[in-house]
Amino acid sequence: MRTARLRTVHPVLWAGWAALAAGAVLCVIGWYGVSGERYAERQLPYLASCTIPGAALIVAGAVLLAHGRGALAAARVEELYGLLVTEPVEEGGSGQAVTSPLAVSGELLMVPGGTLWHRADCPLVAGKAEAVPVDAKVLAGGELGPCPICEPSEETD
Known part of the structure; x- marks a missing residue:
């Protein structure tokens, strides 16, 4: 491709x-x-x-x-x-492929020592055992930034 x-x-x-x-x-x-x-x-x-x-x-x-x-x-x-x-994602009968975002989960995760927070189904943290839920204090402190891949928002938690 x-x-x-x-x-x-x-x-x-x-x-x-x-x-x-x-x-x-x-x-x-x-x-x-x-x-x-x-x-x-x-x-x-x-x-x-x-x-x-x-x-x-x-x-x-x-x-x-x-x-x-x-x-x-x-x-x-x-x-x-x-x-x-x-x-x-295949669409009904038109034969056209439609793209949809991979990460849509509402749960937010972070990797200890990392600089970004992600949606739980983001390809960058999916399946990682070390990923932990994001603490609201960390989000409010501005220590972490949103992932540019899954584009989470603070309201999704």
Whole structure:
């Protein structure tokens, strides 16, 4: 279940690798041409036509690779977040999948030493033996923040 964004990242990575390869080839050709000439005025055309554009292509390829890998990582995080927060629920006869939140419980839990409070059916605390009910004093003191996944409210307790 890959998103459309994951499919659009791969061309950026391929373009980065192609630019790196082309830049390396141009740099090698420029070096070979410069090394065969004795006089500087005969070396300049190789520098101008091969080595400098080759170096620019290497830099462009590195930037494309960095951007592509960052976008790929961001797309994977978004996909995982979507899988964690929502669960597909089949609707009657339309064949369309409707998403509903995973956590709807009214009971609030916290993990000792943690920084968040959760609904009891939140995927982050569900099944954890160390999760304990949230004390009203802790909520009032502001020591814990609400979980961004299950989005509990103080009124649910």
